[in-house]
Amino acid sequence: MKLSFYPGCSLEGMANDYCESIYAVFKTLGIDLVEIEDWSCCGATAAHSLSEIMSVILPARNLAAAEKMGLDIICPCSLCFNRLRFSQKMIKKKIFHIPWQVTGDIRVLDMTRFLAKPSIIQLIKQCILKPLDSLKVVCYYGCQMVRPPKITGYADYENPQTLDRISAAAGARVLDWSYKSTCCGASIGIGRREIVEFLSKRILQKSRQAGAEAIVVSCPLCQSNLDIVQKDRSDTPTPIFYVTELLRLSFKDKGNPKWFKMHVADPVPVLKAKGLL
Amino acid sequence: MHTSTSDPETATEHDPCEQRELIGDRGDYFLNRIQGETGVNVSACYQCERCTNACPISQFMDIKPHQIIRYVQLGWRIRLLKSSTIWICLSCEMCTTYCPNEVDVAEIINHLRMMAASSSIAPKEKSLAVFHQTFLEELIKSGRVNEFRLMRAYYSKPDILHEKIKNGTFKQELQLAMTLFRKGRLKLSAPKSKAVKEIQKAYSQTRGEII
Ligand code: SF4
Numbered sequence A: 001m002k003l004s005f006y007p008g009c010s011l012e013g014m015a016n017d018y019c020e021s022i023y024a025v026f027k028t029l030g031i032d033l034v035e036i037e038d039w040s041c042c043g044a045t046a047a048h049s050l051s052e053i054m055s056v057i058l059p060a061r062n063l064a065a066a067e068k069m070g071l072d073i074i075c076p077c078s079l080c081f082n083r084l085r086f087s088q089k090m091i092k093k094k095i096f097h098i099p100w101q102v103t104g105d106i107r108v109l110d111m112t113r114f115l116a117k118p119s120i121i122q123l124i125k126q127c128i129l130k131p132l133d134s135l136k137v138v139c140y141y142g143c144q145m146v147r148p149p150k151i152t153g154y155a156d157y158e159n160p161q162t163l164d165r166i167s168a169a170a171g172a173r174v175l176d177w178s179y180k181s182t183c184c185g186a187s188i189g190i191g192r193r194e195i196v197e198f199l200s201k202r203i204l205q206k207s208r209q210a211g212a213e214a215i216v217v218s219c220p221l222c223q224s225n226l227d228i229v230q231k232d233r234s235d236t237p238t239p240i241f242y243v244t245e246l247l248r249l250s251f252k253d254k255g256n257p258k259w260f261k262m263h264v265a266d267p268v269p270v271l272k273a274k275g276l277l
Numbered sequence B: 001m002h003t004s005t006s007d008p009e010t011a012t013e014h015d016p017c018e019q020r021e022l023i024g025d026r027g028d029y030f031l032n033r034i035q036g037e038t039g040v041n042v043s044a045c046y047q048c049e050r051c052t053n054a055c056p057i058s059q060f061m062d063i064k065p066h067q068i069i070r071y072v073q074l075g076w077r078i079r080l081l082k083s084s085t086i087w088i089c090l091s092c093e094m095c096t097t098y099c100p101n102e103v104d105v106a107e108i109i110n111h112l113r114m115m116a117a118s119s120s121i122a123p124k125e126k127s128l129a130v131f132h133q134t135f136l137e138e139l140i141k142s143g144r145v146n147e148f149r150l151m152r153a154y155y156s157k158p159d160i161l162h163e164k165i166k167n168g169t170f171k172q173e174l175q176l177a178m179t180l181f182r183k184g185r186l187k188l189s190a191p192k193s194k195a196v197k198e199i200q201k202a203y204s205q206t207r208g209e210i211i
């Protein structure tokens, strides 16, 4: 199987550990990821906030490139995914002039939805060497991956299941909680730190109340917000795992153990206590 | 009957009588404009406040989401564009998702933000507005955005550094940057996308430049 891969700027910078784990997991699963050649930024919140036309044509350039390759797009970052989908919808409306040749017919999949397909879950289960059954986790989806449902195509936006299914396949004990898709504050910390702290701390606190020892995410911004807010804590940290990192732990290909060190909330104590290291 | 002659749009003090004053002299021009540009049926709102209840940060807002919709109906343009709400809204889409009348509240707020950005009104949340602007500039410059270069450009903007030092966040952010750098998460540079020229051309065209 072959898919085109749109990493996005975060995975080249702050979330380079995420990118590495994605390639490792897909390699184990035997699925080919071809990076979209010469991809460019999707425009993120800035284009969305300041210029409607840029928020359509910036993602369109990457859609055009993937169409040329003829491969469906896998997108690990929730915001990029949302922006690509939005652009696709606008292209179809044919109200904007797009400087690139693009039809918007290619499929854009968020990575978790692809991994949660029954056939891929089967594949994942076959690759598991060390199930994580002693690890209690909650899954956190954030906003952009599930909302607005008209763009993302999530029918179960109130209680999404993709990350839950993948984590369960890796053998983790997935707990239920009500904060799956409550906003973490996104990039508001740039100007109003108190808002991001209020939102992220609440999510952390609720995850602990649910009994979770770790949180599973797929969005780089959610990861860094929930991770960084634990900077000054002295008690046992709640590690924030990318879903592919969790899979990697159970695949027994931990890769370069350096990736543990890239987390602010150190995952080592929890994993040691659980006998997973 | 109350007969104030002041313009309700520009009234800043919250005199309840002033607030009750009806639509400005341009009638429902503003409402029609917003509805036409966004395709959202603002008139369908019946002020149930479900959007505000769903919003995770309504307590930080000066104009709550349901009030935003009401003010649009009333044509209170300046009051809206001067608000802090249009800049701190997270586009988390909770309001839109739960509105019983399919009023796309988040889209309206985003549209007001775009209007404010191209108006002569100074943004209430300057640090956020400047951040978006810097992000777009960095993107146009290299096709992709690198966090380190973005933050460097952001801090070199007039007043930003000064303000951050004044309110004490600069030290925190510097410490954070150091931590992230030590952890190998802050990359000092990123490859440029070869598409820079194309993107720059498209960008200048959207701004009405011919070549
Ligand atoms: S939820 Fe919809 S109808 Fe209710 S106040 Fe908000 S915009 Fe109006």
Ligand code: SF4
Pocket: B051, B054, B055, B056, B057, B058, B065, B088, B089, B090, B091, B092, B093, B094, B095, B096, B105, B106, B109
């Ligand atoms: S999109 Fe904005 S107004 Fe709507 S719920 Fe989210 S933060 Fe509140």
